[in-house]
Amino acid sequence: MVPDTVEELNVAADGKSLDSEFLRFKLSEPDDHALEQALILKEKHGGKVTVVALDAPEVDDVLFTALAKGADRAVKIPINQAGLGTTASAKVLGDFFATAGPLTPDTLLLPGSQAIDDLEGEVAPLLAAALKLPYLGVVCGVKPADGKVTVLKEFAGGLRGEFEVTLPAVLGIQSAEKPPRYVPVAKVRAAMKSAKIEEAALTPPERPSQLDIERMYKPEAAGHARMFEGGSEEVADQLVEVLAKNSVI
Amino acid sequence: MANPILVLAEQLRGEISDVSFEMLGTGRALADAAGAPLCAVLLGSEAAPLAAKLGLADKVFIADHPQLNLAPPATVTAALKALIDHTQAGLVLLGCTNVSLGIGSLLAAQTGLPLVNFCRAAKADGPAILLTSQLFGGKILSDVRLLDGRGIVCISPGAFPADAGKSDKSPPVEKLDLPVEVPGVTFKRYLEPETGDVDITKQNVLIGVGRGIQTQDNVQLAEDLAAALGGAVCASRPVIDQGWLPLSRQVGKSGMTVKPRVYLACGISGAPEHWEGMQNSQCIIAVNTDAKAPIFDGAHYGVVGDALELLPILTDKIKARKG
Numbered sequence: 001m002v003p004d005t006v007e008e009l010n011v012a013a014d015g016k017s018l019d020s021e022f023l024r025f026k027l028s029e030p031d032d033h034a035l036e037q038a039l040i041l042k043e044k045h046g047g048k049v050t051v052v053a054l055d056a057p058e059v060d061d062v063l064f065t066a067l068a069k070g071a072d073r074a075v076k077i078p079i080n081q082a083g084l085g086t087t088a089s090a091k092v093l094g095d096f097f098a099t100a101g102p103l104t105p106d107t108l109l110l111p112g113s114q115a116i117d118d119l120e121g122e123v124a125p126l127l128a129a130a131l132k133l134p135y136l137g138v139v140c141g142v143k144p145a146d147g148k149v150t151v152l153k154e155f156a157g158g159l160r161g162e163f164e165v166t167l168p169a170v171l172g173i174q175s176a177e178k179p180p181r182y183v184p185v186a187k188v189r190a191a192m193k194s195a196k197i198e199e200a201a202l203t204p205p206e207r208p209s210q211l212d213i214e215r216m217y218k219p220e221a222a223g224h225a226r227m228f229e230g231g232s233e234e235v236a237d238q239l240v241e242v243l244a245k246n247s248v249i
Numbered sequence: 250m251a252n253p254i255l256v257l258a259e260q261l262r263g264e265i266s267d268v269s270f271e272m273l274g275t276g277r278a279l280a281d282a283a284g285a286p287l288c289a290v291l292l293g294s295e296a297a298p299l300a301a302k303l304g305l306a307d308k309v310f311i312a313d314h315p316q317l318n319l320a321p322p323a324t325v326t327a328a329l330k331a332l333i334d335h336t337q338a339g340l341v342l343l344g345c346t347n348v349s350l351g352i353g354s355l356l357a358a359q360t361g362l363p364l365v366n367f368c369r370a371a372k373a374d375g376p377a378i379l380l381t382s383q384l385f386g387g388k389i390l391s392d393v394r395l396l397d398g399r400g401i402v403c404i405s406p407g408a409f410p411a412d413a414g415k416s417d418k419s420p421p422v423e424k425l426d427l428p429v430e431v432p433g434v435t436f437k438r439y440l441e442p443e444t445g446d447v448d449i450t451k452q453n454v455l456i457g458v459g460r461g462i463q464t465q466d467n468v469q470l471a472e473d474l475a476a477a478l479g480g481a482v483c484a485s486r487p488v489i490d491q492g493w494l495p496l497s498r499q500v501g502k503s504g505m506t507v508k509p510r511v512y513l514a515c516g517i518s519g520a521p522e523h524w525e526g527m528q529n530s531q532c533i534i535a536v537n538t539d540a541k542a543p544i545f546d547g548a549h550y551g552v553v554g555d556a557l558e559l560l561p562i563l564t565d566k567i568k569a570r571k572g
Binding site: 133217228 | 261262266319321322323346347348350351352353354355357358359363364365366367379382383384385386387388389390391392393394395396432433434435436437438439440441442443453454478479480486487490491492496497499502503504505506510511518531532533534535539541543545546547548549550551552553554558559562563566567570571
């Protein structure tokens with residue numbers, strides 16, 4: 001879960017964290033794609049999808065939505081993710097998988113590749129390190145191949161690489177093969193009535209963050225765009241002049 | 250003498266990425282302040298001819314092995330860990346890029362060094378290093394102090410001047426046999442970029458569309474404007490992920506880097522991943538309903554408003570002007 005950046009973000013009185021009072025949380029986009037990729041794999045090749053989340057505002061809605069989309073189990077770890085850095089989050093998730101029993105050779109752990117608050121690093125490689133599993137990130141495609149998986153990773157400039165990964169493994173998903181599916185609110189409500197979110201009690205990490213954060217603040221831009229104001233007609237006239245000045249008309 | 254500073258020089262198929270020079274320039278300033286040597290490392294069988302370009306480093310290490318070409322993060326991490334042990338490096342600089350993603354975290358887990366991601370500014374403060382990172386899509390900055398100057402820092406591309414990392418000097422080069430571990434992840438082949446109907450890197454005018462375009466049908470409004478201007482439409486990640494435009498039109502970290510004469514960003518907030526791919530456009534015009542969208546901090550011209558309303562009016566005016 002990450003703060004919705006469409007909303008105004010403010011720094012708390014301690015000067016080192018976000019003011020949580022008016023924060024609205026949403027599922028991190030790569031995590032949404034990770035769920036979609038898991039559901040696609042289940043539909044094409046069978047298996048079961050378990051969604052695991054640390055506690056956060058709105059997390060129950062996200063877990064019920066995942067169940068409504070087709071996930072088989074939803075598990076909430078009742079440790080608040082607020083204030084936990086990625087190292088501590090990965091440790092808790094690692095403890096969860098370690099205590100849930102040995103991972104079967106066909107298990108894939110699919111976190112999002114990266115999140116907008118990954119100051120200390122990404123959960124996917126840290127989880128892989130904790131569980132001593134193979135890892136690849138920036139993944140945009142997964143398909144099974146003879147007891148392994150063939151994985152596509154994005155580099156840059158549209159160049160991608162194909163890798164073979166042994167199982168079990170952690171793959172940081174950047175984008176699913178298809179856009180995350182839409183699920184009607186009525187189906188989510190039905191899931192809230194019929195399904196249950198399981199809870200897994202774990203010990204909170206001793207050290208919530210690895211870093212000495214001095215302060216958080218809003219950026220003060222060195223420069224700012226010259227703003228055009230007025231009605232659409234007026235603004236369009238001014239933009240035409242800019243386009244002409246730059247010799248594209 | 251303080252512990253060396255180590256830069257992982259990133260290269261993609263025989264070409265050194267700009268972020269490598271950004272890291273060298275930053276690393277040089279930090280090394281000089283600390284009285285520490287600056288070392289760079291190049292991995293892979295295409296590395297050796299590239300060492301001469303890293304003249305700002307006091308020493309360049311090369312591990313020439315085909316399995317280190319665009320190697321999986323754990324393979325690179327094992328090599329770097331061995332090099333840290335060999336050099337006693339205290340600070341490691343990596344690119345905050347798709348190529349290097351995950352290496353820093355794995356290395357932090359192995360070495361116990363703290364990792365600072367998304368770094369956009371770095372300065373020495375006595376034995377400490379003060380870093381500034383950009384979080385939450387560019388809406389918040391965070392200052393982090395590495396008290397003893399030791400850690401792993403992932404540098405955001407485009408945040409530091411690449412020219413400051415270039416030098417004509419020939420650096421001393423040392424070849425090393427670093428471990429080549431392949432823990433369950435094996436590179437098979439490259440998949441070349443999809444060639445679309447339009448090469449967006451060669452356009453004079455680009456109309457960039459983002460989440461604010463709202464629906465696939467609305468992309469046509471941008472197409473109409475692009476047609477009137479003789480340009481093309483490109484997009485930020487959310488639009489591509491929705492399948493509204495092909496991958497060949499993506500601008501940003503995973504997509505193309507473009508430098509058109511005019512880039513008109515419609516409904517694009519200006520998240521760092523997108524900004525990275527279009528920041529060097531000659532003239533950037535941004536249209537966004539959110540007056541606080543980060544794109545206005547970098548654009549040359551801005552309009553707070555609805556691109557969906559503005560686009561058809563602008564198209565008509567351009568057509569009328571062209572006659």
